[in-house]
Amino acid sequence: xxxxxxxxxxxxxxxxxxxxxxxxxxxxxxxxxxxxxxxxxxxxxxxxxxxxxxxxxxxxxxxxxxxxxxxxxxxxxxxxxxxxxxxxxxxxxxxxxxxxxxxxxxxxxxxxxxxxxxxxxxxxxxxxxxxxxxxxxxxxxxxxxxxxxxxxxxxxxxxxxxxxxxxxxxxxxxxxxxxxxxxxxxxxxxxxxxxxxxxxxxxxxxxxxxxxxxxxxxxxxxxxxxxxxxxxxxxxxxxxxxxxxxxxxxxxxxxxxxxxxxxxxxxxxxxxxxxxxxxxxxxxxxxxxxxxxxxxxxxxxxxxxxxxxxxxxxxxxxxxxxxxxxxxxx
Amino acid sequence: xxxxxxxxxxxxxxxxxxxxxxxxxxxxxxxxxxxxxxxxxxxxxxxxxxxxxxxxxxxxxxxxxxxxxxxxxxxxxxxxxxxxxxxxxxxxxxxxxxxxxxxxxxxxxxxxxxxxxxxxxxxxxxxxxxxxxxxxxxxxxxxxxxxxxxxxxxxxxxxxxxxxxxxxxxxxxxxxxxxxxxxxxxxxxxxxxxxxxxxxxxxxxxxxxxxxxxxxxxxxxxxxxxxxxxxxxxxxxxxxxxxxxxxxxxxxxxxxxxxxxxxxxxxxxxxxxxxxxxxxxxxxxxxxx
Numbered sequence: 001x002x003x004x005x006x007x008x009x010x011x012x013x014x015x016x017x018x019x020x021x022x023x024x025x026x027x028x029x030x031x032x033x034x035x036x037x038x039x040x041x042x043x044x045x046x047x048x049x050x051x052x053x054x055x056x057x058x059x060x061x062x063x064x065x066x067x068x069x070x071x072x073x074x075x076x077x078x079x080x081x082x083x084x085x086x087x088x089x090x091x092x093x094x095x096x097x098x099x100x101x102x103x104x105x106x107x108x109x110x111x112x113x114x115x116x117x118x119x120x121x122x123x124x125x126x127x128x129x130x131x132x133x134x135x136x137x138x139x140x141x142x143x144x145x146x147x148x149x150x151x152x153x154x155x156x157x158x159x160x161x162x163x164x165x166x167x168x169x170x171x172x173x174x175x176x177x178x179x180x181x182x183x184x185x186x187x188x189x190x191x192x193x194x195x196x197x198x199x200x201x202x203x204x205x206x207x208x209x210x211x212x213x214x215x216x217x218x219x220x221x222x223x224x225x226x227x228x229x230x231x232x233x234x235x236x237x238x239x240x241x242x243x244x245x246x247x248x249x250x251x252x253x254x255x256x257x258x259x260x261x262x263x264x265x266x267x268x269x270x271x272x273x274x275x276x277x278x279x280x281x282x283x284x285x286x287x288x289x290x291x292x293x294x295x296x297x298x299x300x301x302x303x304x305x306x307x308x309x310x311x312x313x314x315x316x317x318x319x320x321x322x323x324x325x326x327x328x329x330x
Numbered sequence: 331x332x333x334x335x336x337x338x339x340x341x342x343x344x345x346x347x348x349x350x351x352x353x354x355x356x357x358x359x360x361x362x363x364x365x366x367x368x369x370x371x372x373x374x375x376x377x378x379x380x381x382x383x384x385x386x387x388x389x390x391x392x393x394x395x396x397x398x399x400x401x402x403x404x405x406x407x408x409x410x411x412x413x414x415x416x417x418x419x420x421x422x423x424x425x426x427x428x429x430x431x432x433x434x435x436x437x438x439x440x441x442x443x444x445x446x447x448x449x450x451x452x453x454x455x456x457x458x459x460x461x462x463x464x465x466x467x468x469x470x471x472x473x474x475x476x477x478x479x480x481x482x483x484x485x486x487x488x489x490x491x492x493x494x495x496x497x498x499x500x501x502x503x504x505x506x507x508x509x510x511x512x513x514x515x516x517x518x519x520x521x522x523x524x525x526x527x528x529x530x531x532x533x534x535x536x537x538x539x540x541x542x543x544x545x546x547x548x549x550x551x552x553x554x555x556x557x558x559x560x561x562x563x564x565x566x567x568x569x570x571x572x573x574x575x576x577x578x579x580x581x582x583x584x585x586x587x588x589x590x591x592x593x594x595x596x597x598x599x600x601x602x603x604x605x606x607x608x609x610x611x612x613x614x615x616x617x618x619x
Contacts, residue, residue: 091494097566097568124540158488
């Protein structure tokens with residue numbers, strides 16, 4: 001095993017939390033029962049890594065197997081790094097019948113046509129997600145497995161989630177994805193975050209949305225003043241729920257509003273005469289932004305009906321907005 | 331909407347229209363023609379009188395009917411000049427015409443549960459799905475009606491191509507057709523998904539090799555009893571409005587097996603019968619383990 005592969009393995013072991021190491025290695029299934037028994041997980045990570053390196057060398061495991069281990073770890077723990085969402089547009093007539101084998105072949109062939117020396121691994125997860133790992137090399141060098149890009153896509157949906165993609169490789173990856181899914185274009189979907197599961201649940205609508213029904217829950221009978229308050233509160237709760245959803249919401253962690261606005265104080269000519277607009281960025285952060293915003297609306301901190309600036313987050317499935325003086329591009 | 335009397339008038343009017351068109355082809359015979367016309371005048375006069383009477387009754391009924399969207403405090407109790415016997419009858423007739431209209435409206439919008447939202451500027455439809463008598467998921471779709479009909483919120487999964495379905499049926503003029511298509515796609519999807527669930531539950535000896543979110547493709551691995559040969563069966567559901575596959579394809583090391591009469595019969599069966607039930611039959615015939 002050459003040094004770069006050893007380094008890859010060591011870095012991977014360092015990356016995997018100690019509590020998950022045993023189960024991840026078991027899922028990998030590349031170690032013999034004997035090897036697995038011999039590994040002492042109470043030792044320091046460094047020691048475990050060294051032992052694993054020698055085990056892997058003995059079993060003649062290659063970089064292919066190490067990257068397999070990395071993929072297993074990331075697939076089971078996808079909420080790390082920064083995921084960016086893209087949306088496929090203009091499907092061709094047969095886009096809806098693209099199936100896994102076809103997609104795999106097409107993606108690999110398109111990508112290797114666009115760039116030599118890429119190492120591609122594609123695997124379907126139990127929830128139908130297609131996971132792709134790309135290690136990029138160029139004409140002269142071998143693929144760099146230390147900085148691999150991960151892509152997650154559910155066939156027959158327009159969304160693609162990407163992690164660790166450099167701007168240099170972006171056009172190549174996006175083109176290969178567009179062609180292999182039989183679409184004509186792909187664009188940024190303006191939804192990013194650390195938690196892949198939150199982005200996915202938001203876009204796939206896998207959370208409890210609330211829709212207006214004929215049968216609103218009855219108000220408890222109370223004194224008139226309390227009743228008015230209770231009604232107002234119930235209304236706020238209802239509107240907040242309809243906007244954001246019920247129960248546990250996808251754990252989106254931030255939203256960014258980029259404002260481009262001209263200075264508007266008529267008494268300050270020096271500033272109003274500036275041609276360029278002011279650019280101001282407002283970022284909301286939370287461990288669960290959607291639940292926080294719902295609470296703001298329900299408690300009256302944010303006015304209801306909820307402003308489109310905030311309701312656009314779940315409605316459009318985005319968390320990056322550019323707002324100009326004329327029209328908010330939401 | 332005015333219930334039975336309106337439908338009667340409209341259909342009568344169209345009948346007159348047809349007759350007017352046909353009249354052009356008839357050779358007018360003067361004396362019998364006059365007699366004919368006189369008879370017609372009489373018939374129409376008596377019909378007019380009948381309609382007038384019906385209109386009167388209908389007006390009284392309208393006053394008796396509960397206003398659908400107003401609060402009860404706003405209602406007025408008008409003095410009715412009807413005696414108690416016929417007042418009960420009137421109340422029943424009022425109720426009947428109310429329900430008929432409600433049913434008519436319900437049918438107009440395709441039989442879906444719908445409510446107006448946003449002060450009448452929007453509507454929210456509930457699309458239920460069911461398969462083999464079991465209610466499955468319900469999906470919701472909100473439409474904004476003004477200034478144009480547009481899809482607003484919904485919880486329909488993204489592998490149902492809502493936007494392209496909206497483009498195909500003209501959303502501005504025929505919301506019913508659009509909803510019908512969406513409901514068709516949703517029900518077919520729910521049916522296919524349910525079949526996959528039942529295959530996994532009822533047929534543990536069959537391995538599901540591949541499926542997708544839309545449940546438009548299913549690859550199953552059978553084990554043929556003789557020699558425990560593996561047999562790969564691909565079911566392609568290319569028509570997403572249906573629960574049955576459009577194409578069934580077999581793959582086996584033994585090249586002759588797929589062409590055997592038994593398996594040709596099984597392939598046809600898989601195209602005609604839902605997969606979980608087809609597998610029962612195939613198992614019964616001992617074609618698979």
